[in-house]
Amino acid sequence: MTLADLDRSARSVGLALRGAFHPDPEDGAPEGTGTLVLLGPDEPRFWDVFTASQEYRDGQRHPLDRWSKRVAATVASPLNAKAIFPYDGPPYAPFLRWADRSGASWSSPVGLLVHSEAGLFISFRAALALPQQLDLPSPAQSLCPSCETRPCETACPVGALAPGKDYDVPACIAHIRSPEGASCRNGCLVRRACPVSARFGRREAQSAFHMRAFLGE
Template sequence: MAGIDMEDLRKALSRDGFLILGGFAFDASKTSGVAGLPACDPTGGSGFLILVGNAGGAMWEAFTAAPEARDGARDPLDRYTRRCITAIAAHFEMGAVFPFERPFQPFQQWAMRAGGFSPSPVGVLAHSRFGPWAGFRAALVWETSGARHPPEKPATAQRADPTLEGERAGPCPACVEKPCMAACPAKALTPQGYDVPRCLSYLEANPDAACLSGCLARIACPHGAAYRQGREQARFHMRAFTGGHVGT
């Protein structure tokens, strides 16, 4: 493999509704076992990790047209993601890991390492372009061995794809008003963090809550408004969040 053609990779991912959310080079001999970096071959080596995700409705449109969305089996979106990303990884001779498979990997830490993200009061990371609507679906990992290095350095990859943000900061630290916190009817967003049990209790007690068609706190975020989820997409994810017990 001569190198990572970022433009070809971006096009292959976009056909299935995915996009590149960031990436970084690593030295496995120095980072193996370190939180926030890939746990690679302990014998050494180096490589490049690329975060793959979605924002807006492109992935939802591709997924709902796929057989996994209609076969009635469990975890349709995870299965769709695994099928598509595994095929793309094989084509580009890369490895693939997924946030829904054990052992669970530190995707949020990887995103902070890649840049362009910041922690948000809503519990998800917010992206400088996509706001709180960027979802992590996979990571593609290209590893080299010995003294070889990835022929595509991070700076080259950033020039090839503007969604690799490098050191650019996420939007939340500069947000003073924090409209997301006031918009939550459950009062689950506090200065101490996102109170998930309080959120779930509110939804269970209010099965007709507007939140079940999309988290009102996320919708209130002024960043990435063009990438908000549509009603059916939002309800799909809220059903998953509540374990399918609320809002079905």
């Protein structure tokens, strides 16, 4: 088993490998974990897979979380791996720490997580704690220092996300719910402004789905 094998298995169900590392005791991984693997949506294919699923179509609450648990289990089971989810808690698993440890993500100028392939569209649906230590790739190099225009710094119309300040969630929500915030309903303008995000292929319908969940609609 290699990380490439695991990635192929994940992509067969609509997920993809988004980072991996060998955890230390202070990382909060389950005891006996040799490799902790982060899984996120395999975009843009993910949206078609998810919207065709029973969870999306049954009208019940939390369709994406339920879908994630089902498909992650199909990847974890043959590997004798434990599946961990960011929304199970409290206590909640330290996914941001794990993303940083993976060497595939880093902090953006506005504080949001950036991924080497997904940009500011990075999200994690599950982590797998494998008993064996798999060979790891070299850490990715942050692309932010070489970004000449840094559009993420000025993309938010109300400055809710900006360098040197905490995320102003109330200002963000108020703007999105206003007539002036209509364009934000199709996805956060800051996330969409990132040049890496623009190459990732995130579907607008998917971004709108997440925004409705963010607003509690």
